[in-house]
Amino acid sequence: MPTVQAVQGPVEAAELGVVLIHEHLRFRDEAVAVQWPGRYDEDAELEAALVAVGEAKARGVQTIVDPTAMFGGRDVRFMARVAEQTGVRVIACTGIYSYDYLPHYFENRDVDVIAEHFVADLREGVQGSDIKAAFLKCAADAAGVTERVEKVHRAVARASVQTGAPIMAHSMPAVATGPRQVEIFEQEGVDLSRVQIAHCGDTEDVGYIEGLIDKGVYVGLDRYGLDRFLPIEKRNATTAELLRRGHAERLLISQDYCATIDWFPPEAAQVFEGQGAIRNWSMTLVFDEVVPVLREQSVMDDDTFRTIFVENPRRWLTG
Numbered sequence: 001m002p003t004v005q006a007v008q009g010p011v012e013a014a015e016l017g018v019v020l021i022h023e024h025l026r027f028r029d030e031a032v033a034v035q036w037p038g039r040y041d042e043d044a045e046l047e048a049a050l051v052a053v054g055e056a057k058a059r060g061v062q063t064i065v066d067p068t069a070m071f072g073g074r075d076v077r078f079m080a081r082v083a084e085q086t087g088v089r090v091i092a093c094t095g096i097y098s099y100d101y102l103p104h105y106f107e108n109r110d111v112d113v114i115a116e117h118f119v120a121d122l123r124e125g126v127q128g129s130d131i132k133a134a135f136l137k138c139a140a141d142a143a144g145v146t147e148r149v150e151k152v153h154r155a156v157a158r159a160s161v162q163t164g165a166p167i168m169a170h171s172m173p174a175v176a177t178g179p180r181q182v183e184i185f186e187q188e189g190v191d192l193s194r195v196q197i198a199h200c201g202d203t204e205d206v207g208y209i210e211g212l213i214d215k216g217v218y219v220g221l222d223r224y225g226l227d228r229f230l231p232i233e234k235r236n237a238t239t240a241e242l243l244r245r246g247h248a249e250r251l252l253i254s255q256d257y258c259a260t261i262d263w264f265p266p267e268a269a270q271v272f273e274g275q276g277a278i279r280n281w282s283m284t285l286v287f288d289e290v291v292p293v294l295r296e297q298s299v300m301d302d303d304t305f306r307t308i309f310v311e312n313p314r315r316w317l318t319g
C-alpha cells in the first residue's frame with residue numbers, strides 16, 4: 001500500500017479520504033514577514049486557519065493539500081500546528097512560487113543544483129524539521145514561461161524524475177501557459193499522469209482545457225470564489241461540460257482559498273467582496289455552492305464526487 005507524506009507523517013493512500021487539492025493555510029511574503037514580524041499577528045493567522053480548516057472538516061474533508069512554496073511563506077511548523085489542532089491531514093510541498101524573479105542565489109546556480117534543494121525537502125525534511133514535502137510546485141503567470149520560470153520548471157521536473165513526487169504547476173489560461181509547461185515536463189521525462197496544471201478553471205475555453213487533458217495531466221478547477229478571474233456560474237458551466245465529455249478522472253476541484261493573505265491591507269477583503277471580485281471565497285464553497293449545482297444538473301453523482309475528491313487526488317499523489 002503506497003503512503004503519502006503529510007505534515008503528521010506518512011499516511012496510507014487509502015486513508016486520505018475527501019481531499020481539498022489546493023488551499024493555503026496562510027499566504028504571506030516571507031521576506032516582509034521576517035523583516036517586519038510585528039506587522040503580523042500570528043495568533044490571528046492561526047485562528048483563521050483553524051476556523052477555515054474546521055469548517056472544511058465539518059463538510060467531510062480529511063486531507064488538505066497546501067501548495068504554499070518559497071515566496072508564499074511556506075512554514076511546515078505552522079501547518080503542523082493546524083493539522084494537530086484540527087485532526088485534518090495537511091500535505092506540504094517544495095518548490096518556488098515565482099512569476100519570473102529569482103534570487104541571485106538561484107540565478108547563479110544551475111537547474112540540477114536547484115533540483116537538489118527540492119529533493120532534500122522531499123527525502124529529508126523541510127526547514128530543518130523531519131516533516132517531508134510530498135509534491136513539487138512551480139508557477140507561470142501573465143509574463144508567460146520566461147527563462148527563469150522555465151529554469152524552475154526544469155528543476156521541479158528533474159526532482160520529480162529522481163523521486164517520483166508529483167508536480168503542481170500554477171498556470172494562467174489567459175496567456176495559455178499550460179501547453180508550454182506540459183511540454184517542458186515532457187522534455188524532462190516526467191510522468192505526465194503525475195502532473196497537475198492548476199487554475200485551468202479560470203477559462204471558459206473547454207477546448208484549451210481538453211488539449212491539456214489529452215496530454216494525460218490533471219487540470220485544476222481550483223479557484224472557486226475568485227470571481228475576479230471567472231464567476232462561479234461560468235466555472236460551473238465549464239466543469240459541467242467537462243464532466244459531460246467524460247473527463248471526471250482528470251478533474252480536481254478546489255478554491256485556492258487563503259485563510260489569511262498579506263497581499264492587500266486587511267480591509268481589502270470586504271472591498272473585493274463588495275466589488276464582486278471574490279464571492280463567498282472559503283474552504284467550503286465547493287461543497288455549498290458547486291457540488292449541489294452539479295448534482296442538480298445531473299453531471300455529478302456519488303461516484304463522480306468520489307472520483308474527483310477522493311480518487312483523483314490519491315492517484316495524483318501516489319501514482
Ligand SMILES: [Zn+2]
Pocket residue numbers: 022024067256
Ligand atoms: Zn494557490
